[in-house]
Amino acid sequence: MPAHLIGVRHHSPACARLVGRTIESLRPAYVLVEGPADINDRLDELLLGHELPIAVFSHYRDEDRSHLSWAPFCEYSPEWVAITAGRSCGAEVRLIDLPAWHPALAGRRNRYADAEQRYADAAERLCRAFAVDNVDALWDRLVEVEPDDGLEERLATYFDLVRGDSAAGEEDTAREEYMAGWVRAAVADAGDRPVVVVTGGFHRPAILALTERPAVGDSPEPSWPEVPRPLEGSVAGSYLVPYSFRRLDAFSGYRSGMPSPEYYQRLWAQGAKAAADGLVEAVATRLRGRGQSVSTADLIAARTLSEGLARLRGHPHPARTDILDGLVSALVSDDLDQPLPWTRRASLAPGAHPVVVEMVAALSGDRVGRLHPGTPAPPLVHDVDAELLRLGLDREGEVDLDLTLAGDLDRSHALHRLVALGVPGFERRSGPSSGADPVLDEQWVLTAHDARVAALIEAGAYGGTLRDAAAAVLAERIAEAGTEPGRLAGVLFAAALCGITDLPERIAELIAAGIAGAREPGPLGEALAMVLGLWRHDRVLGTANSPMYATVIDGAVTRLLWLAEGIHGGPAPADRARLHALTATRDALLHAPEVLTTGRDVALDVMARIGADRTAPPDLRGAAFGFGWSLGASGDPVRALRGVAGADTLGDWLSGLFALARDEVLAGTSGVLEVLDDLITSMPEFLPGLPALRQAFGYFPPRERQLIAQRLLERRDLTGSARALLRTTADPLLIAEAQLLEEKVSRLLTREGLRP
Structure with a gap:
């Protein structure tokens, strides 16, 4: 007797009713259902008595790829009705699709993919014919609100149209051939008893054709297909997880x-x-x-x-x-x-x-599934429960932590690891935000959350303990960061907060490769400054002198020097981000020379070339001189300052100088402020250069600006309050409005391409 194939749309009540009626009517020997075949020996676990929706969560990881996917079930899922109705009528129930981690499914986070998403032409023609907006409205029109009479024929016609004559992709062909193997074996074993097969409607025509193909010659009797096993050395598994209507929507x-x-x-x-x-x-x-x-x-x-x-x-x-x-x-x-x-x-x-x-x-809807208490869970779930109990975090409410205390630091590490794994219910309200942040306490709020169990089960794909799982997630994020130093810095700081600074050696190689591919000095400078702070100072978080952070410092310094020498262009507004990057590079040479492969002399040679390059932007040339000056290189700052041409470049050159050598400028013997006073006083056109000059002096904090004002008064033999020179009598609201106007004009010029 040939198999009775029912093509369905996943999570369709009408299809679920059809499946239930068909199984009850035929009382088949076998019910075959599209689903991961590797959990056939765990169907009793699937039917323990859970509150739906639930999902089969599958994970896989090897050296080349990682994969996570979900196969959700709710009460009206045709697959769920097939499993439960088949069991009720005494049929042998089998899931017949390839395991979710199989390469044929490697590109999907959810094993169910409607044909309309991949073969939309036929669906669009039907939408136009029935005057509906999209395939969901079309489905309701043809299936959900229509009487059930003739439903199976309508479904077959619909899915035949959607499938059309186009060949399926390689991944679907592999799945369909595998499922057809199960169908042939079940039909051969069932004899005169029926076999009911429930698959996605898109696959029905292909499976039907494959199973109806006549045997050739002395073909052997069909046998049950083998269930593929993960590759040796890989990590794979499947667990049931609570699901929710919100995730299903x-x-x-x-x-x-x-x-x-x-x-x-x-x-x-x-x-x-x-x-x-x-x-x-x-x-x-x-x-x-x-x-x-x-x-x-x-x-x-x-x-x-x-x-x-x-x-x-x-x-x-x-x-x-x-x-x-x-x-x-x-x-x-x-x-x-x-x-x-x-x-x-x-x-x-x-x-x-x-x-x-x-x-x-x-x-x-807000329905959330719940697993039966006897459902197996990955080791991570039990480890987290034990850790929270041990650390006194198995409760709701506010938690204040002093990171200088060993016990509180352990609690902080555990909470940050849970956050890294995406487990809900753990929110940090305050705490250190960078490697140089002097904050040494944290405030957390712990709350119960319906999705916590599901998140922990899913995070179990990364490891059996909280520390191992968090380390695997962080390693994965470092790999994903690629050549984006901003993302990389964020992950490295998260690793410090998690107390994980001994990631595998291959991760250090990925970090080095990512830094070597960075294209912009600004984000890379931010990353360097953050990591340098952690490497130098953070004995609380345990990152001081960390080899992994030393790798970042070394690679970032080399790359930043290379990027800086490649920047060319005429006068332009000073770029604070690249100036900050050069400052971080200078600080690394000062405070971490032992981890650098690029020495001080090489860096100074690069800066000398930049300073002499008239095609380099003025702020970069000023920063290059300040870089060398702050490291004790020989050079006459007064002569360098006198060599800056015109009001249109002076302010930007000074921004670079002040960003790198503010302390040296303020030294009483430098003579820079006196020469600068003469240059500004003698300018024939002062106003065009004023915005850039104002930006440059913004590098000095108020106390140092007051010191500069006092020296200018003394130079003119004037008495009075230097502080008064820094204050304005203008209306603060008027100043704020002027600043807003300047910002608006600046954005408009940028948008219209009118900036030089």
Whole structure:
């Protein structure tokens, strides 16, 4: 007897009803379901008595790739109904798809992928033919609100059209051939008894063709396919995790199956009319709970409009989009600035109308699954429970930590590791924010969270202990940072907060390669400054003299010197980011020479070349001179200052000088301030250079600006208050308005391409 193949759409109540009726009617020997075959020996675990939704979470990691994926089930998932109904009628139930970690599924975070996402042409033609906005509305029109009579034939026709004559990709071909092998073996073993197969509708035509292909010659009797095993040396596994309707919802970014899961849950449990009425009330309740006025007349109008739209669109009962459109018409009187999300299957964009936000939330629902207490969990879950208990963090409320105390530092490390793993319910309110931050205490707030168990189970893919898992995540993020030094710095600081500074040697190689590929000095300078601070000072966090951080310092200094010498261009506003980068480079030469492969003499030679290069920007030339001056190189600052040409370059050159050699400028013997006073006094046109000069002197804090003012008074044999020279009699509001105007003009010039 040939197999009875049912093509379904994942998480479709109508398909789930069809699957349940078919199994109950045929009483098959086998029920074969699209799902990871590697958990066939754990079906009893899947059916322990969980509160749905739940998901099979799979993970895989080897030297070349890592993979995470989820196969979610809710009460109205056809696959779930197939498993439970098959067990109830005494059938042998088998999951028949390749394991989720298999290379054929390596590009997917969710093993279910609707055909409409990959072969959209046929779906678009059908949408035009039925005058609907998108494939979800089309599906409701053809399947969910229509009578169940003839449903299987409609589904077969629909999926045949979607599949068309186009060849599937290699990954789908591999999966379909594997599933067909299970079908052939089940049919051979079942004899005269039926076999029911439930797969995604896109795969049905191919599996049907593969299983109906006649045997050739003396073909051997079909045998059960082997379940692939992970490669030797890899780490792979599957666990059940609690899931939620919010994660299942397309409006929250889930791209497989159905949107608005709360609506389809009600449709499954109560029918179309009760689902429509109940959701109108649910939206009204949410809006009233947030202080929005929703009257009984509004509810009557929403129901009337929904029913009218259903009749106009030829629906026997209001469909999901009828309800949503009716609610919008009744409750929203403002102009909408963006398309409604259900017209294009999109996530809610920032600035969405509050009523629309609450409507989407009501139809999404807040249901969260719960695993049976006897469900196996990865070692990490037990390790975290034990750690939180040991550290006194197994509670809710505020936690204050003093990082100079060993016990509190251990607590801080544990909390930061949980944050690195993305486990919810642990929020740091305050604490150190960089390697040079003198803050030595932290404030945390611990709260219970419905998603914590799921997050811990999923994080178990990275390791069996909290420390190992956090280290693996950090290593992965370092690899992902690539040539983005800003991201790399953030990960390295997170590693310091986690108390993890001994990452594998290959990670040091990735860091070095990423730094060597950095293209902008500003972000790389930020990373260098942060890491240098951790390497020099942080004995509290345990990063002082860390070899891993030394690798970053060495690579960043070499790369920054190379980048600085390659910068060319005429007069332009001083670039504070690259000046900060040169300052960090100078500090590394001063305070960490023992870890550098680029010596002081090489760096000074680079700066000498930059300072003499008239094609280099003025701020960079000034910084190059200040770099050498601050490191004790020979050079006459007065002569260098006199060699700067014109008011259009003086201020920018000084920005570079002051950024690198502020202390040297203030030294009484340098003569720089006196020469600068003469230059500015003798300028024929002072105003054009004023903004750049003001920016340059911004490198001096108020106390040092007051010292400069005092020296200028003394040079002129004047008495008076230097502090008074730093104060203005102008209206502060007028100054603020002028600054805003300057910023607006600057943005406008940049936008229109009018900056030199």
